[in-house]
Amino acid sequence: MRTRTGGTRTSTGGRIGQYAALLAYLVFLAFPFLWLVSIAFKSPRELGSLHPTWFPREPTLDNFRQAFDEQPLLRAAGNSLLAALGAALIAVLIATPLAYVMARHRTRLAKAATGWVVVSQAFPLVLVIIPLFLVLKNLGLINSLPGLVLVYVVWALPFSLWMLVGYVRAVPTELEEAAAVDGAGRLRTLVSVTAPLLAPGIVATALFAFITAWNEFFFALVLLKTPEKQTLPVVLTHFIGAEGVADLGPLAAAAFLATLPSLVVFAVIQRRITGGMLAGAVKS
Amino acid sequence: MTWVTATKRSAQGPPRADGGRRPVDHGAWFLVLPALIPILLLSVGPLLYGILLAFTDAQSGRTRSAQWIGTLNFQDLLHDTLFWESFRIGLVWAVGVTVPQFLLALGLALLLNQDLKLRWLARALAIIPWAMPEVVVGVMWRLVYNPDAGVLNETLRDLGLGDGRDWLSGLGTALPAVIVVGVWAGMPQTTVALLAGLQNTPRELHEAAAMDGAGAWRRFRTVTWPALRPVALAITALNFIWNFNSFALVYVLTSGGPGGRTRLPMLFAYEEAFRYGQFGYAAAMGCVMVALLSVLLALFLVGRLRGGEDT
Numbered sequence: 231m232r233t234r235t236g237g238t239r240t241s242t243g244g245r246i247g248q249y250a251a252l253l254a255y256l257v258f259l260a261f262p263f264l265w266l267v268s269i270a271f272k273s274p275r276e277l278g279s280l281h282p283t284w285f286p287r288e289p290t291l292d293n294f295r296q297a298f299d300e301q302p303l304l305r306a307a308g309n310s311l312l313a314a315l316g317a318a319l320i321a322v323l324i325a326t327p328l329a330y331v332m333a334r335h336r337t338r339l340a341k342a343a344t345g346w347v348v349v350s351q352a353f354p355l356v357l358v359i360i361p362l363f364l365v366l367k368n369l370g371l372i373n374s375l376p377g378l379v380l381v382y383v384v385w386a387l388p389f390s391l392w393m394l395v396g397y398v399r400a401v402p403t404e405l406e407e408a409a410a411v412d413g414a415g416r417l418r419t420l421v422s423v424t425a426p427l428l429a430p431g432i433v434a435t436a437l438f439a440f441i442t443a444w445n446e447f448f449f450a451l452v453l454l455k456t457p458e459k460q461t462l463p464v465v466l467t468h469f470i471g472a473e474g475v476a477d478l479g480p481l482a483a484a485a486f487l488a489t490l491p492s493l494v495v496f497a498v499i500q501r502r503i504t505g506g507m508l509a510g511a512v513k514s
Numbered sequence: 515m516t517w518v519t520a521t522k523r524s525a526q527g528p529p530r531a532d533g534g535r536r537p538v539d540h541g542a543w544f545l546v547l548p549a550l551i552p553i554l555l556l557s558v559g560p561l562l563y564g565i566l567l568a569f570t571d572a573q574s575g576r577t578r579s580a581q582w583i584g585t586l587n588f589q590d591l592l593h594d595t596l597f598w599e600s601f602r603i604g605l606v607w608a609v610g611v612t613v614p615q616f617l618l619a620l621g622l623a624l625l626l627n628q629d630l631k632l633r634w635l636a637r638a639l640a641i642i643p644w645a646m647p648e649v650v651v652g653v654m655w656r657l658v659y660n661p662d663a664g665v666l667n668e669t670l671r672d673l674g675l676g677d678g679r680d681w682l683s684g685l686g687t688a689l690p691a692v693i694v695v696g697v698w699a700g701m702p703q704t705t706v707a708l709l710a711g712l713q714n715t716p717r718e719l720h721e722a723a724a725m726d727g728a729g730a731w732r733r734f735r736t737v738t739w740p741a742l743r744p745v746a747l748a749i750t751a752l753n754f755i756w757n758f759n760s761f762a763l764v765y766v767l768t769s770g771g772p773g774g775r776t777r778l779p780m781l782f783a784y785e786e787a788f789r790y791g792q793f794g795y796a797a798a799m800g801c802v803m804v805a806l807l808s809v810l811l812a813l814f815l816v817g818r819l820r821g822g823e824d825t
Binding site for chain 2 (some may be wrong): 234244251252254256259262265277280282284297323324325328331335352354356359364365369375383391441443444446447448450451466476485489495514
């Protein structure tokens, strides 16, 4: 993809203005996160002092230790990992074939699926969660990770389909046709021609579904009742007391740790994600 | 949404020579069913069930099965001033977040589309809000807004702008404060979408306009914006929906306080359903939210599209 704007010269003054604006954006985007990191490494004494500074005067890991003592962070991370992995794998496994049909065939079914992808974005989750809560309760899947995985799969399907349709469109049909001419059956073509070409897109979609499930809060809050079952975002809110008073140090430390997996995964797939969404969205 | 328009566009174009229009044979069903069954059972089904629930007196933890009560929930809702106040706050929040989000994202996308140094850093940083769990975003900004240990008040003190205040507990400042967080959190997706739209604008036209001596603003108006418009409309509409229905951010920041000043409709409905157990009533709220939101969006999109034909 071309990123340069060639041909249009900008004056020096304009350039300076552009850099100033870019700098302002950098500061706006970065400062809350830097502050979180700063607080995570400050001692309780320093946090109590009146004039907080950007750099901890005596950096310490006490907050991290205390965070693990106060809340079952490891177990919560384990729960989050299970829910996110399960959701991502199942979502991609069932979404890829449907996305293939949606991208390659223009049938009523494909159109209905597209319509569902769009409409499902408009409904407030509360309208979905109440009936789901009742259904899962009847199935005995309330307060259980498998129940949460089921919900996450369905919730991840719209954007997974969206991305995957884009990736499928990017695979030239000529290749499939050539394979068909060579006498390969439909399934054979799919498995040995299309699937390998799609693999990077499928991985990117799975990782994106993983992050969204890892970060998800609302469903987990409603569906998981006992602390042993709760995922990381729900457990994080336990650091904040009933009156909104929080022990800032451990809270910041735990929040920082909870973010790391998402940031790492996202950094890895960033290019593919944006590419995939746009391929689905813009190319006609 | 963009994608729908894109499909439509290519459907109107000349029929393609490739196999894009093959009818689905029966073999395709085994490709479709694994996704179709969960979609029907866990998305479409519950949605319809949810709409039905809005016409019943369903409550949590009750042994007697729910009774059909017609439109009683909706009549109650009509006179529920707390709900309408919450709805109004939801609209203020959604507009207050979506508009700056769009403008800031457009600015950033235009910058990132230029050949500037440090662009890689901006791209990398722009990802942080996107990748972060919403709960962590909320926690983080609580630390920024904290009256004593927060960086905002400290900066104000350093600049000699007074002693600062308790942003999230102040009746007047709570809503603006959470709106800023909403803008921050949603900027990346919008930027990425707009950047893609920018990279799709016809470069030759841009260059030709520059040669004709058109200034930057004129080039933007006549070349960039027309090409960007579909993407901009789609992402704005989606942002508006997502923002109106958002929950986690404000739940963590203020839990709807102080005095309900930041109680978004989703928080209101959540409390109604899972704190007070009024499933039927909360479902009715959900229905009203969707219905009114659809009307607003339809008006917005029709207005925008008309506006496009005029200019």
